Amino acid sequence: METVHRSEVAQLTEVIRKPPTQVSIVGVSGPGGVGKSFFIDDALAAVDPTALGYLRLRVDGSNRAAVGDLFALLDQLMPRSLEAPARPDADYFPQVRRVAAAHRALVDAVAEELGSARDDVKKAAVALLRAGHRLNETVPKTRSYLDVRATGLSETGVAATLDAAWDLLETLAPLRQSTRLPGPLRDLFGVTFHNRVRGDLYGVTADAMITDLTAALRGYRKEDWHRITHDPIGRGTNDLLLIVDDFEALAPTLEEFLVGALIPRLAQASFKTVLLIAGRDDLEAMSPSWAQHCQRYLAGQVRLAPFDRATALAMLESAEVAPERREAIFEATQGFPYLLHLVLDEAGREGADSALFLKKFHDRTTRWMNPTEQGWFVRVCYLDVVNEDTLARLFPAELVTQVQDWFEREPSIRDPAADAFRVRPLIRDKVLRYQALRSPQKHRDLMARAAED
Numbered sequence: 033m034e035t036v037h038r039s040e041v042a043q044l045t046e047v048i049r050k051p052p053t054q055v056s057i058v059g060v061s062g063p064g065g066v067g068k069s070f071f072i073d074d075a076l077a078a079v080d081p082t083a084l085g086y087l088r089l090r091v092d093g094s095n096r097a098a099v100g101d102l103f104a105l106l107d108q109l110m111p112r113s114l115e116a117p118a119r120p121d122a123d124y125f126p127q128v129r130r131v132a133a134a135h136r137a138l139v140d141a142v143a144e145e146l147g148s149a150r151d152d153v154k155k156a157a158v159a160l161l162r163a164g165h166r167l168n169e170t171v172p173k174t175r176s177y178l179d180v181r182a183t184g185l186s187e188t189g190v191a192a193t194l195d196a197a198w199d200l201l202e203t204l205a206p207l208r209q210s211t212r213l214p215g216p217l218r219d220l221f222g223v224t225f226h227n228r229v230r231g232d233l234y235g236v237t238a239d240a241m242i243t244d245l246t247a248a249l250r251g252y253r254k255e256d257w258h259r260i261t262h263d264p265i266g267r268g269t270n271d272l273l274l275i276v277d278d279f280e281a282l283a284p285t286l287e288e289f290l291v292g293a294l295i296p297r298l299a300q301a302s303f304k305t306v307l308l309i310a311g312r313d314d315l316e317a318m319s320p321s322w323a324q325h326c327q328r329y330l331a332g333q334v335r336l337a338p339f340d341r342a343t344a345l346a347m348l349e350s351a352e353v354a355p356e357r358r359e360a361i362f363e364a365t366q367g368f369p370y371l372l373h374l375v376l377d378e379a380g381r382e383g384a385d386s387a388l389f390l391k392k393f394h395d396r397t398t399r400w401m402n403p404t405e406q407g408w409f410v411r412v413c414y415l416d417v418v419n420e421d422t423l424a425r426l427f428p429a430e431l432v433t434q435v436q437d438w439f440e441r442e443p444s445i446r447d448p449a450a451d452a453f454r455v456r457p458l459i460r461d462k463v464l465r466y467q468a469l470r471s472p473q474k475h476r477d478l479m480a481r482a483a484e485d
Contacts, residue, residue, distance in 0.1 A: 040071065040334050040336065041071070041074060041075045041078055043332055043334055044058055044060070044071075044072075044075045044308070044332070044334055045075050045078055045079040047306060047331045047332055048075075048076075048079050048081060048084065048086075048273065048306055049079060049084065051271075051304050051305075051306050051331070052331050053299075053328065053329055053331065054298070054299050054300075054301070054304055054305070054329075055295055055298045055299045055304075055305045055307060055329045056304075056305070056306050056307070056329060056331040057295075057307045057309065057315070057326060057329045057330050057331060058306070058307070058308050058309070058331050058332045058333070058334065059309050059310075059311070059314055059315040059330070059332070059333040059334065060072060060308060060309070060310040060311075060334045060336065061310075061311060061312065061313055061314045061315075061333065061334070061335050061336070062312065062335060062336030062337060063312060063338075063443035063444065063448075064312060064400070064442065064443050064444025064445075066336045066337065066338060066368060066369060066370075067336060067368070067369030067370050067373075068277070068310040068311075068336060069092075069277055069310065070369055070370065070373070071310075071334070071336055072275065072277070072308060072310060076088075081273045082115075082116075082117070082269075084271075085268045085269055085270045085271055086269070086271050086272065086273040086306070087114070087118070087245075087248065087249060087265065087269050087271070087272050087273065088115070088273045088275070089109050089110060089272070089273070089274050089275070090108075090109070090274075090275040090276075090277065091105050091106075091108045091109040091275070091276055091277070091282065091286075092108075092276075092277035092278045092282075093277070093278035093281030093282050093400055094278070094399055094400075095108070096281075096400075096401070096402045096403070099281050099282060099284075099285060100284070100285055101285070102135075102233075102237075102285055102286075102289065103131075103132040103135060103136070105282065105285060105286060106128060106132070106237070106241075107132070109274075110124075110125040110128055110241075110244070112125075114265075117265060117266070117267040117268075117269060118248075118265045118269070119265075124244060124247070124248040124265070125240075125241075125244040126244065127240035127241075127243045127244050128237065128240045128241055128244055130240065131229060131233075131236055131237050131240045134225070134226055134229045135229055135233065138226075138229060138230065234288065234289045234292060234293035234294075235293055237289070237293070238289070238293035238294045238297045239297065241294060241297075242297045242298070242301055245272060245301070245303065246301060246302055246303065247264060248264055248265050248269075249264060249265065249269060249270055249271065249272065249302075249303045250264060250270065250302045250303055251263075251264045270303060271303050271304040271305065271306075272298075272303055272304070272305040272306070273305075273306050273308070274305060274306070274307045274308070275307075275308045275310075276290075276307070276308070276309045276310070277310045278310065278311065278400055279309050279310060279311030279318070280311045280312050280313070280318070281400060283311070283318060283319070287318075287319060287321070288321075291319075291321045291322065291325050291326060292321075292325070295307070295325075295326055295329065296325075299329065306331075307329075312443070314333050314335070315330070315333065316330075316333075338366055338367035338368045338369070339367040339368075339369065339372070340367060341362055341367070343367070344361075344362045344365070344367045344372060345358050345359070345362060347372060348361060348362070348372075348376075351376050353376070361375055364456075364457055364458040365458055366447075366448065366449060366456065370396070371456075371458055371459075374392075374393055374396065375458070377389075387466075387469050390462055390465055390466035390469065391466060391470075393462045393463075393466070394462070394463055394466045397409075397444070397445065397459055397462075397463070400444075405438065408427075408435050408438060408439075409445065409463075410463065410467060411426045411427065411478065412426075412435070412439060412445075412455060413455050413459070413460045413463045413464055413467075414426065414464070414478045414479060414481075414482035415455075415482050416454070416482075417452045417453065417454055418436070418439050418452075418453040418454060418455065419436065419452070419453060420432050420433065420436050422482070423435055423436055425481050425482055425484055426478065426481055426482060436453075439453060440453065445459055
């Protein structure tokens with residue numbers, strides 16, 4: 033299925049074919065549901081990065097349990113087995129694994145020392161460590177560095193909890209620098225390495241990535257002779273294509289690492305890097321640090337929007353959808369590519385609206401939500417209009433404003449054409465049918481509560 037305009041694909045593929053700088057960054061922006069992942073996949077299929085000599089690495093926010101854990105994300109980005117032409121039995125990132133192991137040991141030591149701390153403070157302290165933030169001295173005390181709901185912390189009083197966690201971490205022995213040994217002995221016994229993990233986690237991690245990537249793409253540098261563990265990939269694989277999808281979910285954990293540590297080192301590497309970052313907003317709108325520190329590397333910003341009526345109807349025609357159904361499908365999907373894709377997928381199956389398809393639709397729509405948000409989403413689908421008065425029928429009073437704020441920030445499920453806050457009609461219809469099959473009695477109860485005046 034045609035999912036994007038050719039001019040937009042050409043804009044991206046031109047950068048991949050001929051990177052203008054040592055690090056070339058392309059942002060792909062648009063509201064949730066507009067098809068950013070489809071766009072990237074379509075562009076990569078058109079250009080074949082492997083044939084152009086790229087090692088392709090990718091990370092996204094699909095695993096909500098991992099978005100607040102720096103090394104869980106890096107483990108997704110740098111898996112233990114790479115696609116051909118890499119050797120499937122070779123781990124090309126041993127130095128990053130070494131840093132990750134030291135970091136895990138540090139987190140475990142801190143968690144043990146936190147034994148008597150208040151539960152919420154302990155949870156916040158460990159979450160800060162897993163995200164890598166306490167281990168970088170310049171990072172300010174700010175809740176924006178954590179996905180609060182993903183950690184299980186209560187939104188109520190979270191600022192005070194995080195302040196208490198920061199202060200507690202400052203007192204813990206496992207996080208103090210070790211200086212008892214003379215400098216040469218500290219180097220010999222690895223104390224300097226562990227001190228860097230404590231005090232400059234982003235720097236030591238980025239250095240390890242450059243060591244591993246250089247070895248994989250160009251062969252080991254002379255200064256890394258003592259770390260040789262594998263041969264380069266070879267077969268024309270010389271450069272790096274790095275893809276970061278769903279950036280708004282990953283930014284609290286990855287943004288400062290990318291901007292402050294990794295990108296500057298990639299700019300000095302012996303290989304070229306194309307970095308694709310997909311998110312709802314333009315990079316420079318998300319954070320001023322992109323314009324301040326990475327302006328020279330920004331090679332383009334692709335902005336995606338829903339298909340207009342003519343494009344969507346032409347797509348439905350090419351998919352052989354009956355003429356009398358096309359207009360209704362366009363109105364239901366409002367031109368959003370992933371919704372059109374799901375409708376066409378459904379139309380091509382026998383037994384449309386089967387339980388399996390409805391589950392797939394639900395899972396695809398909620399894939400970027402954490403478990404709390406998924407529960408909110410299902411309940412919101414029972415309401416004709418979403419506002420604080422109607423939400424009070426289905427949510428406790430203390431959650432109403434929070435759920436309303438969340439819904440207003442979720443363009444992938446909110447109907448942009450409505451004169452009030454509503455769930456997109458197509459999404460609401462599918463989700464309610466899925467709930468009726470999955471939990472009939474609960475479905476009836478929520479329908480009744482939602483209809484109350």
